[in-house]
Amino acid sequence: MDFLADALKRALLLLVSPDSELIGIISLSLGVSGSAVALATLFALPLASALALKRFPLRGVVLSIMNTFMGLPPVVVGLTVYIIFSMNGPLGVLELLYTPYVMVIAQFLLALPIVTAISHSAIVGVDPAVSDAARTLGATPSQRAFTIIKEARYGILSAVMAALGMVMAEVGAVLIVGGNIRGYTRVMTTTIALEADKGDFELAIALGIVLLGISLIINSVLYHLQRKGERP
Amino acid sequence: MSLTVSVEGIWKSYGGHDVLRGVNYSFNPERIYALMGPNGSGKTTLLRVLSLLETADRGEVIYTDGTTAPLEHNIALRRRITLLLSSTGLFNASVMKNASYGLSIRGIRGDEARERAFGALSLVGLGEMERQNALTLSSGEAQRLAMARAIAHEPEVLFLDEPTASVDIENTQAIEGVILGMKGTRSIILSTHNEAQARRLADVVLYLRDGLIMEG
Structure with a gap:
């Protein structure tokens, strides 16, 4: 057990005075996952709003797909994106494989159903009296929709945070499409997997602590948002 | 007319x-x-x-x-026209934001909206509570706020x-x-x-x- 205690000690020292590699890995992780979730939110919010507030053909199908895809295995998404962007794939010409951009795309696909499905539930869950009140006060259909979405804001933010927590922690998709290239596509989860495999626990434990910290922050924010969104 | x-x-x-x-x-x-x-x-x-x-x-x-x-x-x-519903349907926002909703969707904002909403709130005795979140009000206060919201835009x-x-x-x-x-x-x-x-x-x-x- 001495080696574990020693690794933990060295990991803590690394966290106290982080080197450029550690900072680079953490920055890339936050950048890739943050961009993926931001992009997913941009698409998910109008989609979730339309699913919640409009009636259109195939609405139920889209909703079922989003709910089903919430549990998509990251490795399957990674494999799919890999095939699409590989040399012989339909988008191979873009030469995005093994770049941070394709990692963003893979995590975007993982985040999109989560943000859509949870935001949809949040919007549908808004008290119907709120919509009636907006209407009787003279709101146009778009003003009413905006009012309902605004009322669901804490639920929508919860969806964003839940997706961020999920993509930050996934390893399968980014490993397949990013290739875990040192200093270029290596993120926290892929580094932990690699370093643990090598038996070098110092960096792995340090990054594990950072991931746990981020997870703790995300869950605290989620809890706070859910409390704020509750109607007494 | x-x-x-x-x-x-x-x-x-x-x-x-x-x-x-x-x-x-x-x-x-x-x-x-x-x-x-x-x-x-x-x-x-x-x-x-x-x-x-x-x-x-x-x-x-x-x-x-x-x-x-x-x-x-x-x-x-x-x-x-405006209907005040028996279920108030207050928004998760401040008392002032609720009271001025009918004005803001009519494009009336800023000091004028604030003044008119405050006038309606004062009529129902909620002028002092303009910053409070509407969802923290008692049922009686909530009903009075719903009334202020319904009449602020006259x-x-x-x-x-x-x-x-x-x-x-x-x-x-x-x-x-x-x-x-x-x-x-x-x-x-x-x-x-x-x-x-x-x-x-x-x-x-x-x-x-x-x-x-x-x-x-």
């Missing part, structure tokens, strides 16, 4: 049960009407149809605003669905005071179970029986 409303042969049914059975009535401008009747007699349904929140199965709601567009899609007309016709249901005497008096303060300034049609309240507030008391309006 004052905006007046009348109904001609209004029918409305839910699940095969006829709630309104050919209601005819002309509401005179700037008067207060109280609608009475037992639970399920159609008071709320009639108010929802009159305020264009729901469409009748048959018959017509006629406003004297001179427009011919389908009433339910007529935003300009909608903005001259609708010409105001529908009130049981405006004092489930509030205590103090809050009831405050809301009744606001209604009486508007007497002669706009048409008000309110529903209530309280006969004494109907007599106190209304110029005309109407009864809904068997899906039809009868004057008391």
